[in-house]
Amino acid sequence: MAKRKSGKAKTIQVRALARVEGEGAFTIVLQDDRVADVKLEIYEPPRFYEAFMRGRQATEAPDITARICGICPVAYQMSAVRAIEKAYGIQVPEPIRSLRRLLYCGEWIESHVLHMYLLHAPDFFGYESAIAMAQASAELKAHVERGLRMKKIGNAIVEVVGGRAVHPINVRVGGFYRAPTKDELQALVDDLRWGRDAAIETARWVASLDFPDFTDDYEFACIRSDHHYAILEGDVVTNRGLRISEDEFLQYFREEQVPYSHALHSRRVLPESPGADDRFAGCYQVGPLARWNLNRDVAPDLVRQVEQDLPVSFPTTNPFHSIVARALEVLLAYHEAIRIIEDYEQPDPSWVPFEPRAGHGCAITEAPRGMLYHEYHTDDAGYLTKVTIIPPTSQNQLRIEKDLYMIAPRLIDLPQDQACWQAEFAIRNYDPCISCATHFLKLKIERLPTSAH
Amino acid sequence: MATKKPRIGVFKFASCDGCQLSLLDCEDELLAIADAVEIGYFLEATRKPLTGEFDIALVEGSISTPEQIEQIHDIRNRSRMLVTIGACATAGGIQALRNFADVREFLSAVYASPEYIDTLKTSTPIADHVRVDFELRGCPVSKHHLVELISATLAGRRPNIPRHSxxxxxxxxxxxxxxxxxxxxxxxxxxxxxxxxxxxxxxxxxxxxxxxxxxxxxxxxxxxxxxxxxxxxxxxxxxxxxNAWAPGFRESTRSVPEELLSRSTGPGGSGER
Structure with a gap:
């Protein structure tokens, strides 16, 4: 352990990060009332998906990669099928693409509502859980009950289109094993209309919360289409003028191992190399706040009108406003689901036949937490030879650390409990799904820095 | 009637979180369950730290690191009844595919600096490490099974979970x-x-x-x-x-090394042990 020359050193550490999906921990090291370091540790054990998938059939990728994350399995299935369809040269017709968008809307609703109501809202009210919040007052209980019903409707979409809510079974390369009938989908519409109204109430409710004052010069990144709010495909864009195709992603965004943290971070590849002292250079944010900031001009009128009347204005650079962006995306997902069902004609056949071939393909779709990149190489019999998966939480990690680094000075004089909670609160803006981040390394080395002066 | 609510803990090892999510997916029953029991530990839902003992421990995920072996023994010692939920906890999960392969090669295939990774050569079910009182199958588990398990346990009867095909x-x-x-x-x-x-x-x-x-x-x-x-x-x-590592399925592969086949027993076809 390094010798400390002077001043007080204080370490705020939370071993198990609650109310995130997966297992994480973070550490803030303070020296002389100055933030010396922050670390987001992931002790989610590695599961080696990219290794054990080699030698599997490419057609198995949607079912296997779904198991990376039980909260957003549809996202994994959608990035997988699109990447493999590119490798195999399969053109999927519009009715099947619409059905995929409907399925994805179900997951956005389920995942976003889970996060807003059960994971994030308790922070704003100072409760340890949504259950404690529901037990505290009739008014808060009514909110939680509304959230549970909204979430259930999202799950119902995934169940009807995908077969079940967690790890859907109906998705296959080329389309669906069986397309739902118009009647099966129509049966969802009354609930979806209720959900759309509930989503408007939700947006108004979360926009009225007290937001901590916080801002930075963020680089937001997401996929974009100029015609609709992109979920399944689009160009990769950022608010600093980048616009590239998904095929170019790895030329502009890179997973790197950084020696001082032993963790893989994604960062923008910058034109000139940053100063050695700027460990946050190239950090960026993905997810609902990035998407709403960058794509709200192509959102449906209803959602834009609701947004206009909120006390929070967009674009925003306060990460705590992410809960509002999430609510607006839930409204958008309900709205889109109703539209898709009303226009629905059952695709026949429900999937496009194909032959395996040697090739490679990559695809990015918008998981609830942000861009999810899959890339597959196949041999001529359809076996996978190389797999690359970059989940959204891996991309957000460096940005989360920078938020913690900036917020840390406010935590110094708080009691330990409060400091931990405030830091967790900031992390939860990103809805980090740590099970997804198969790349995260366990960080064991703890060095107290020497005083800088 | 009982004076004290049964205390439930939900624990996670190597897994995708989908099985514990199935508990939060019991939207119609969740608040009723929360009134009937004390949720003592459930990181996906609450900030409460790990303390005390549990009447029911629901365990998701497989054992794949040295630290997890210590943790599962600690949880066993704190718990009257330990129930594994899902294919990872019950059979080792999809990550048990490493059991048929060379984990060192896997490490270098995924990580640039494999020496920083602390992992076991195998991903194994909870029952290979501690006594398991009941197991729920599935990838993911059925939420109806979860509700049945909790209701049956509160009522002091055996859960009615069929074992047929x-x-x-x-x-x-x-x-x-x-x-x-x-x-x-x-x-x-x-x-x-x-x-x-x-x-x-x-x-x-x-x-x-x-x-x-x-x-x-x-x-x-x-x-x-x-x-x-x-x-x-x-x-x-x-x-x-x-469920590749579940006895019954794992013997049927062509690629299992003999020494691994004879190594561990794991859970059998029946639910109770």
Whole structure:
């Protein structure tokens, strides 16, 4: 352990990060009332998906990669099928693409509502859980009950289109094993209309919360289409003028191992190399706040009108406003689901036949937490030879650390409990799904820095 | 009546979080469950730290690091009843595919600096490490099974979780048999019931999420499909997914090293131990 020359050193550490999906921990090291370091540790054990998938059939990728994350399995299935369809040269017709968008809307609703109501809202009210919040007052209980019903409707979409809510079974390369009938989908519409109204109430409710004052010069990144709010495909864009195709992603965004943290971070590849002292250079944010900031001009009128009347204005650079962006995306997902069902004609056949071939393909779709990149190489019999998966939480990690680094000075004089909670609160803006981040390394080395002066 | 609410803990090892999410997916029952029990530890839902003892420990995930071996013993010592939830905790999960391979090669395939990773060579079920009182199958578990397990335990009776095969449920629903009518390989005859026969309902062969059913003849089914012209390779992949390490499925692979086959017992076809 390094010798400390002077001043007080204080370490705020939370071993198990609650109310995130997966297992994480973070550490803030303070020296002389100055933030010396922050670390987001992931002790989610590695599961080696990219290794054990080699030698599997490419057609198995949607079912296997779904198991990376039980909260957003549809996202994994959608990035997988699109990447493999590119490798195999399969053109999927519009009715099947619409059905995929409907399925994805179900997951956005389920995942976003889970996060807003059960994971994030308790922070704003100072409760340890949504259950404690529901037990505290009739008014808060009514909110939680509304959230549970909204979430259930999202799950119902995934169940009807995908077969079940967690790890859907109906998705296959080329389309669906069986397309739902118009009647099966129509049966969802009354609930979806209720959900759309509930989503408007939700947006108004979360926009009225007290937001901590916080801002930075963020680089937001997401996929974009100029015609609709992109979920399944689009160009990769950022608010600093980048616009590239998904095929170019790895030329502009890179997973790197950084020696001082032993963790893989994604960062923008910058034109000139940053100063050695700027460990946050190239950090960026993905997810609902990035998407709403960058794509709200192509959102449906209803959602834009609701947004206009909120006390929070967009674009925003306060990460705590992410809960509002999430609510607006839930409204958008309900709205889109109703539209898709009303226009629905059952695709026949429900999937496009194909032959395996040697090739490679990559695809990015918008998981609830942000861009999810899959890339597959196949041999001529359809076996996978190389797999690359970059989940959204891996991309957000460096940005989360920078938020913690900036917020840390406010935590110094708080009691330990409060400091931990405030830091967790900031992390939860990103809805980090740590099970997804198969790349995260366990960080064991703890060095107290020497005083800088 | 009982004076004190039973205390429940939800714990996670190597997994995707989908099984504990199934508990939060019990939207109609969640607040009622929360009134009937004390949720003592559930990181996906609450900030409460780990303290004290538990009447029921629900354990998700497989054991894949040295630290997890210590943790599962600690949880066992704190818990009156320990229930594994899902294929990872019950059979080792899809990450148990490493058990058939060289984990050092896996490490260097995924990580640039493999020396920083602390991992075991195997991903194993909870029952390989501590006594397990009951297990729920599935990838993911059925939320109806979760509610039944909690209700039965609160009522002091045994959970009513059938152990027969998906095939029997499929016949009861009157669905057309996919292998017979269409030649689609289906694991329904050897897979435990519980999912609600979802795949055959969507014109897809069962792919074994609930693991081997009680007293099934896996080799018999494999031979029958082979003689019907299904390539051995197809069956090998089909049996080697989320329950690859479950006894019943794991012997049927061509690629298991002998020493691993004789190493551990793991959970059998029956739920209670």
């Amino acid at each position: 998906v095939c029997i449920d499929c016949k009861r629903l009157g669905l057309t048999c996919l292998p017979v009518a269409y030649g689609i390989p289906c694991l329904g005859p050897i897979t435990q019931s519980g999912c609600g026969v979802i795949c055959p309902s969507y014109h897809r062969g069962c792919y074994g999420c609930f693991g081997p059913a009680h007293r099934t003849n896996v080799q018999g089914l494999v031979r029958a499909y082979q003689s019907a012209g299904v390539p051995e390779e197809t069956l090998d992949l089909l049996l080697h997914t989320f």
